[in-house]
Amino acid sequence: MRTPVGAGVHFFYRIKKGLAYKAHENSHIKDWHILGLMKISGKPFNKTSLNMEVIRTKAASRVFHANEVATIALNKVSIQVNKGEFVSVMGPSGCGKTTLLNILGMIDHITSGEYWFMGKQADRLGERQRSFLRKKNIGYVFQGFNLIDALSVFENIELPLIYLGIRPAERKKMVYERLEQLDLRHRARYYPPQLSGGQQQRAAIARAMVASPSLILADEPTGNLDSTHGEEVMRLLGKLNEEGTTIVMVTHSQRDADYAQRVIRLFDGQVVSEDIRTKFLV
Ligand SMILES: Nc1ncnc2c1ncn2[C@@H]1O[C@H](COP(=O)(O)OP(=O)(O)O)[C@@H](O)[C@H]1O
Numbered sequence: 001m002r003t004p005v006g007a008g009v010h011f012f013y014r015i016k017k018g019l020a021y022k023a024h025e026n027s028h029i030k031d032w033h034i035l036g037l038m039k040i041s042g043k044p045f046n047k048t049s050l051n052m053e054v055i056r057t058k059a060a061s062r063v064f065h066a067n068e069v070a071t072i073a074l075n076k077v078s079i080q081v082n083k084g085e086f087v088s089v090m091g092p093s094g095c096g097k098t099t100l101l102n103i104l105g106m107i108d109h110i111t112s113g114e115y116w117f118m119g120k121q122a123d124r125l126g127e128r129q130r131s132f133l134r135k136k137n138i139g140y141v142f143q144g145f146n147l148i149d150a151l152s153v154f155e156n157i158e159l160p161l162i163y164l165g166i167r168p169a170e171r172k173k174m175v176y177e178r179l180e181q182l183d184l185r186h187r188a189r190y191y192p193p194q195l196s197g198g199q200q201q202r203a204a205i206a207r208a209m210v211a212s213p214s215l216i217l218a219d220e221p222t223g224n225l226d227s228t229h230g231e232e233v234m235r236l237l238g239k240l241n242e243e244g245t246t247i248v249m250v251t252h253s254q255r256d257a258d259y260a261q262r263v264i265r266l267f268d269g270q271v272v273s274e275d276i277r278t279k280f281l282v
């Protein structure tokens with residue numbers, strides 16, 4: 001069963017006798033049989049595998065000290081994101097969205113609390129282990145792109161694949177596939193400073209997606225895009241999520257947030273609401 005991306009169609013998930021089933025969210029429970037209960041991926045799922053947690057923070061705080069002023073950028077944030085979820089994070093400028101994403105991406109450290117990533121307590125791991133986990137599992141779209149100016153667009157996008165030890169011929173194929181999807185093929189040999197803001201953003205998105213990571217963290221991925229490219233990027237994220245990629249996306253756009261199953265709202269470093277759009281009946 002495939003979800004028409006962006007059409008606002010979501011599924012219920014349910015566990016019965018160790019098997020996971022899904023049905024259209026607008027159906028009543030009694031319609032489940034009419035819809036035809038299906039095993040997800042054709043394999044029996046147990047409760048743990050369906051509900052597998054990718055991210056969990058427990059009272060996670062991040063305090064910045066600058067010029068003798070302490071800023072509580074994150075204040076006891078406790079959130080959980082399960083495998084296959086698409087979660088958007090919203091809130092006013094300065095409320096801690098980027099800080100949260102940096103913590104989740106293991107680029108930054110919490111100052112108190114706990115952060116569990118794929119069953120490992122990330123705040124207790126050393127830098128090498130965190131970096132290994134990040135490269136293996138996470139595609140990150142930075143708010144400021146973070147492209148390397150000295151490398152061409154092709155080389156920037158190729159970088160995660162080199163880290164993963166993928167052979168050159170295979171790398172080239174994978175990079176060109178993403179360049180094509182993000183309408184950048186004609187800019188493969190350009191360098192980031194020669195690109196428009198929108199093109200840089202698309203290159204950053206291509207780099208985050210190229211290795212097919214199991215988790216994509218995206219900080220305002222459509223912030224610099226015109227509406228056509230913005231919609232293309234959202235459709236692409238929706239498709240990746242449909243194929244099983246977990247996504248946490250910071251956005252200011254309600255339209256983009258509508259692609260997500262759940263919206264976490266932050267205010268002054270705290271979670272103020274978690275509006276669940278898909279109901280997990282487990
Ligand atoms: N490196 C830093 N040093 C000091 N303060 C910071 C730093 N990074 C973020 N902050 C502060 O933390 C708060 C949250 O910032 P940020 O996470 O970037 O917000 P958002 O992404 O929601 O706009 C802001 O008050 C910001 O000024």
Ligand SMILES: [Mg+2]
Binds near residue numbers: 097098099143219
């Ligand atoms: Mg930000």
